[in-house]
Amino acid sequence: MDRLLDEFFDLDVIADLFPGLVTEAMKNTLVFTLLGFSGGLALGLVLALMRISRTRWLRWPAAAVVDLFRGLPALLVIVFIGFGVPIAFPGLEYPFRKYTPGCMALALVAGAYIAETVRAGIEGVPRGQMEAARSLGMRYRTAMRRVVLPQAFRLVIPPLTNELALLFKDTSLLAVLGTEAGGKEILKYVRDAVNRTGDTSPLVAGGLAYLVITLPLLRAVAVLEGRARASR
């Protein structure tokens, strides 16, 4: 029992992780999450609008991109952007090398999923809303922006929050990029500590660092879903 406590909950080892676990690892994880999610939201919105377009030449490429990034393992996309692309284009230098490749990879993967969520949201808004807006002389773009999208986003706030939680956890995949191609996020940070100390406790601390963020988020999803059901 003592051995177990020592191996997993060595308080001295854990105390040594601070403040870096918060100021560096959690900060980087949050930066990856927020930039990746913002990028994913922008990309997802564009892809969703393309997928419901009347023009085949917009619909078809959007569907291809969505299928591609939903079909590939996120880890492969991360390795591809982080290592594959720089090898293929030797002259290419990512600006902000610590964050750019990781954020791009996460944004691509998140964007593909968010596109499907947002599209479902748009399709969940009754057709009459668009018709009423168009009958008043609004252009398609205006009607979409001022009438349909505000309602669609309200519908998809719970699933989007869920996707935010998933993305937050997926930042741990960026640990493969190492310090050279990526800022140290939580998993990379605590793994390095495990290697340095030969003790498992940093992993436990890292796990708690994830839970501090994910548990409230998942709780929020449940509350939001309950509220959405009640308002129906």
Add this chain to the structure above:
Amino acid sequence: MSDPTIVVEGLVKRFGDTEVLKGIDLEVANREVVCVIGPSGSGKSTLLRCINRLEEPTAGRIVVDGVEVTDPRVDLDRVRTSMGMVFQQFNLFPHKTALGNVTLALRTVLKLDRRAADERGRAMLERVGLAARADAYPSRLSGGQQQRVAIARALAMEPTVMLFDEVTSALDPELVGEVLGVMRDLAEGGMTMVVVTHEMGFARTVADRVVFVDEGVIVEQGPPVEVIGNPRQARTRAFLSKVL
């Protein structure tokens, strides 16, 4: 006599293999109120929705207020501002207040500034008797009130024509009267109106002309005393015997 405000010529509408409209010819004069009646599925709503091209006509020609709506080069958004439409399901924007519903197109289409839009919006709500509910969201309004806001929203664009698509069909019976009252006032004010309706009382007392549509064709039309009071066609009589 001046040119008719609405001209529909040879209008055909097919959905896949189903021919819903089989060649409709209809003219509506300025300030005329035309009620379109007929069994459900007869194509009367489709006729109305073709006039502002919410449905794309398969064939035929439609002219409203001198503008050919069916011209492929027409600025559809622009001609739609001259045609107000009110729907069976109200279709109010649930994320906007009553006033916000009325002013949204004033601001985004007519580019009025907030003050001018609010002023006109409040005047329109006043006109349908809802000035006091300007800040209420649609979910806080009764069906009758929602439909009156929808009418105010359409009127705010100052259209030359108003199209009504079974606007009382989704209402509880006790709320029908307030909506028909607003429409009656509009008709008396000289608005050109095409009203698809099942309200025979309204058609009889307000319409200048009643058009009976069945299976995609106009079967009979004329003053309400004739079409409703003394129909000549067997199909019209059969229909009226069911609804009266």
